[in-house]
Amino acid sequence: MIVETTIHSFSLWHHFAHKPGFDAIAFADLARSLGFQGISLSLNDSNYRHLGDRDSERMQRLREHLETHNMSLEVDTSDTTPSHMSEMLKVAHKMGATSLRTYTRHEGSVQNMMQATTRDLGSVVDEAEALGITIVLENHEDFTGPELAEIVDAVDHPNLKILYDYGNSQMVLEDPEAALDAVLPHVHSVHFKDHVMIRPEHAGQLTVAGVPIGKGFLPLERLTRRLLDQGLRRITFENAWAYRAPIRERRTPLAGVVLGEGSFGYMEPPFNPACVILDQSNFTGEQLVELEYQALLEGVEAYHSVLQNLGCTGHLVSVANRSGK
Numbered sequence: 001m002i003v004e005t006t007i008h009s010f011s012l013w014h015h016f017a018h019k020p021g022f023d024a025i026a027f028a029d030l031a032r033s034l035g036f037q038g039i040s041l042s043l044n045d046s047n048y049r050h051l052g053d054r055d056s057e058r059m060q061r062l063r064e065h066l067e068t069h070n071m072s073l074e075v076d077t078s079d080t081t082p083s084h085m086s087e088m089l090k091v092a093h094k095m096g097a098t099s100l101r102t103y104t105r106h107e108g109s110v111q112n113m114m115q116a117t118t119r120d121l122g123s124v125v126d127e128a129e130a131l132g133i134t135i136v137l138e139n140h141e142d143f144t145g146p147e148l149a150e151i152v153d154a155v156d157h158p159n160l161k162i163l164y165d166y167g168n169s170q171m172v173l174e175d176p177e178a179a180l181d182a183v184l185p186h187v188h189s190v191h192f193k194d195h196v197m198i199r200p201e202h203a204g205q206l207t208v209a210g211v212p213i214g215k216g217f218l219p220l221e222r223l224t225r226r227l228l229d230q231g232l233r234r235i236t237f238e239n240a241w242a243y244r245a246p247i248r249e250r251r252t253p254l255a256g257v258v259l260g261e262g263s264f265g266y267m268e269p270p271f272n273p274a275c276v277i278l279d280q281s282n283f284t285g286e287q288l289v290e291l292e293y294q295a296l297l298e299g300v301e302a303y304h305s306v307l308q309n310l311g312c313t314g315h316l317v318s319v320a321n322r323s324g325k
Helices: 010-016 022-031 054-070 081-094 110-122 127-129 143-153 167-173 178-185 220-230 285-309
Strands: 004-008 038-042 072-076 099-101 132-138 160-167 187-192 195-198 208-210 232-237 244-246
Touching: 004 010, 004 072, 010 038, 010 285, 022 038, 038 054, 038 187, 054 072, 054 081, 072 081, 072 195, 081 110, 081 127, 081 220, 081 285, 099 127, 099 187, 110 132, 110 143, 127 132, 132 143, 132 187, 160 178, 167 178, 178 187, 178 232, 187 220, 220 285, 232 285
Parallel strands: 004 038, 004 232, 038 072, 072 099, 099 132, 132 160, 160 187, 187 232
Antiparallel strands: 195 208, 208 244
16 A cells, blocks of 8 residues: 655754754755655744744745655644634645644643633634644643544534544553544544653653654554554654653553553663663763664664555665765
């Protein structure tokens, strides 16, 4: 089967932060050199993060560059408040994006967060439809799969779907496969990544840590097979190396979750920085860029292997002998 492979800009966040001249167009060029057919770009701050500016000319340059190379675009924000979502829907449309990822910024009880998020998204889905944009609500360290599905069911609009992140359900102590059970009918896009768990005595608190794809404990092939069987044909690669997140307060392990087992397996020290980093302040920007790049290449090979095992065809290129940037 033919699958479109795209890559998220978070995969190279240290490049954006520390590598001179690395911008959205450089990211798109690197993505294309690795065989990806599209990019997901984080616009998730007041300066539109990995776009680097709110300037319309910059948006247009990137759009033209992607169109020239027949690459797709998805964009990310956070915060579901209607005024913010309306602004970002217009930005997504201007840039030629097909979808806008978001997640809630509401706080308080889970029920209150769900009600507020439902109200917010219900007020902007008609605008999304008019602009031809699909809003995708991510399981981003806040809601379980059933909670996310309940929000989307309550809004009940074809332009609101779900972005399933392979590992983010761990922050609410929900098994990734159980999360997928709940959201599968609504999934529009995914973040394909890999995680491990770090014990509190090693990280200060119970922590989820990103590692190069293939080095963690997530059931990558099982999850991907189920998504493909459901009809998913666009998969977004995300190199989560150097990412870490604590378990959400007031969450207890859900059915089937045993800390230290399965997807929740612990990585034990010593921690090799090529695999996991818990304190980035111990490294220079230049070192982080190099380590991130090597994690990217290692992950792309593992990603390609999973897709090949599942009978997918695409345009990923071999990076086994690639050593420079």
